[in-house]
Each structure stands twice: as structure tokens, then as C-alpha cells.
Amino acid sequence: MVVMSATALMGACCASAQGAPTISEPLPDLNVPEQQWGDDRKYVILHKAGVSVTEAEADFGFCWRFLPHGVQRRSPSFVPWRRGEATRPVSYDGGAYGLVGAAIGAIIQGPLERSIRQSRLYACMLPRGYARYRTSEDVWGRLNDDENPQKSIRLQALIAAGPVPPTARMEP
């Protein structure tokens, strides 16, 4: 796959990219053929005309805090307001449903987790003026590395502040 370096993208972009941190991670080629586009609800990149990389990085950084999710809280219970409570991990191991439950859990885990994650991201980013553009599952995966959120935030900020993506824009 052809890649464009982050530095090159910043150079190709505009004044809005000035002041951005220099990173060495290559950006994926955003010119993804239509037949490779993934589910339009989940596999997208975000772009905002006129935003600077610094602003975009601040927006992504803020919204990233809201992406982790755990087992749903129940009522009655205690919310330690402003103290930051640990996320109660969701288990897809099937619990009392044994191997069948575990098999079903393994199948639904990825899609469920991605839709929840993207829903939370959209709720935070779309009101800030970002628009969704289609991409492939592969590109999306390279831009959403849960093991390295700082890298993901930087790369997505560079894309958001860069040229308008060449793929189809989705509304909203």
C-alpha cells in the first residue's frame, strides 16, 4: 500500500498544519478504492475544514477519554462523581453459557465494541464540526491503535487538518 509520510501530508496541507508535532509514523494512503470501503457506520476518517493540527489533536485527545466503556452501571448504585471510577471490563466469554456462549461472544465482540466506540467518538467529534469520510477497515485499524492512543490521536489529527479526503463524505 502506498503511504504518505506525516511530514509530507502536513506540507501538502496548508498553513493549518504549521506548528504540528513532527512524527515519524507513516500515514496510510487515504485514496482507498470504493470496493475496499468498509461499513460506512464504523470505518471512516474525520476531517474538518480549516482546523489546525493542534486544535484537532486537542479535540481528539479530549474525546478519546470517552471511548473506553465497561459493563453498564445499574441502579441503585454509587457514582463516585469526579473521582474517576475504574472501567468494569465487559466479558464476552459466555459466562454460564459455556463453549457456545464463548463462541458467540467471540463473534459479536469485535463488531459490538467497534460500534460502541464509534458511536461515542461521533457524539463527541461531530458537534465539533468534523465530517465523516469513508475508508477501509484496514486503514481504520491502522489509525485506531488502542495500544498507542497518542499515536492514533496524532495521526487522526493530521488527517483531520489535512486535505479533504478523496473518498465519499457521509452525512451526518
Next chain:
Amino acid sequence: MKRLTRYAAIAACLWLASGVAQAKVDPGVRLITAGEPVVVAQDKALAILRIQSPSSMLSAFLMRIPSSDELSAYETAKHVAYNKAGKKAGAFESFVFDYQGVPNLYELPVKKAMVRGAMVALVVAELPPGDYILYGQGFSSFLHECMCFGTVGFTLRAGQATDLGTLLIDKGSEQSSIPELTAVSGLGRIGRMDYELFAVGLRLVRPGDIAVPGLDAAKIAPAQFHAIGPFVEANATLATRLAPVAGVLRYDGGRVIDIASGREALAN
């Protein structure tokens, strides 16, 4: 609403699979039932909330801001549980435990309404007095979505009935016919992925709203709302924001604005 039933089943299965035991604690809320005399106890607050929703399964979730003593008790209990867990506990910050203390998250379900109208249910709840936040929306005791990106706060006073108006709930994926939900509905397919994202709004009390049977209207005070800035709640499925509320809450992009003060309600 088959889809909602499925969500509830999935949520229950995942929750059971997590091995979490539901704490047997005093719920802290008492819902007034149809035909029951309405008396405002001097040490309790009475909250009046109408809910207009597409399903009788839905609920409003209110969170009482805990006192410093309550937070200290929680922290102490967490340390005790952490020490008891030993090496398997992992990092303290990520340690989860079942707190059995006084709750501060309360569910007001349509199903337990005092009055059920054609479109709107009237829920009357006896609660501890305090400062509250319209925290989220859910069903069957599960918090489905938090109002994490902006909501409202209010005070419930002891010995007083407070009218919170009407909570408006509709499907987020479709353009709602409820005017207050215009800005937070019509999301199309992204509002209906594996889980339905509900559009939620609040209409302040107005003449002609369903009244509480047997309670003198003169003794009911309308809630005084203010804006609440973003807050992180990982233990819910989805996150959204309350629709703008006339005279109370508006948004400037992602910023939450308290209309009365003209100031931004900062992140919590």
C-alpha cells in the same frame, strides 16, 4: 419494541457474564404508585418527572452529587477491598469492586409511573434531598447512555416537591417530530448500529402538563436548572448529550453553555 428487548437481553447476558453481583442495598428512591396518597416527608424530597418515550421500558437516571463524606467512605471501602484482593488486584486505579454503600444513582422508570397518559407517563419519586444531575437514560435498571457531553443539574430540597418537567426520548436515528429533539435526532444509520442511540431532551413544566393527583399545585416548585459540563462515564454503553433546553442549556460546538450565566460549563 423488539430491538429494545434484545438490547436488554444482551445487556443482562453481558452483565451476568461479568460475574458482577447486584448489591442488595436500600435503593434510596421510593416511587409513588397510583392511588397512593402523596405526602411530602420533611426529610425527603419529592421529584416529579413526566417521561414521553417510544417505549414503556425506558427510564430516566438521576445522579445525586455525593458529599465529601460519601466519597471518603467509598475510597476507604475501595482500599479495604483492594488490600483484601492481594496481588491479583492489579493496579489500584483499575481495580473494580462492588460497593455496598449508600447509592446515589436512581432510576425513574416509565413502567412504575404514578399516572400513565396516552403519550406521557408521570413518575413521582421520593428521594434524598441534594444536588442532582440528569445523568442518563436506560432500561430495566441498566444505564444505557449517559448525558456525558452536556446535561443539566438541579436541587431537590427536603420537604419540597420539585417539578422537573418532561423528559423527552425518541429514536436518535430518525428525525424526531418533537421540536426539542431536532438537534439531536436524525442521525440515520450511525444512530442505529448494534445499539440504538436515543435522543433525549427536557421540556420545562408548562400549564396543562399532567398533574400529580392529590398534591396541591401551589406546593410544587419548578426545578431551577443549570448546565453541567462533560463528564466521563465508562460504565454505560453509549454516550450522548442532552438536547438544548430553552433558557438553560445550549452548545457552541462541543462547548456546553449555561444560558443564564452566559458561561461555559467546564468538563468535570
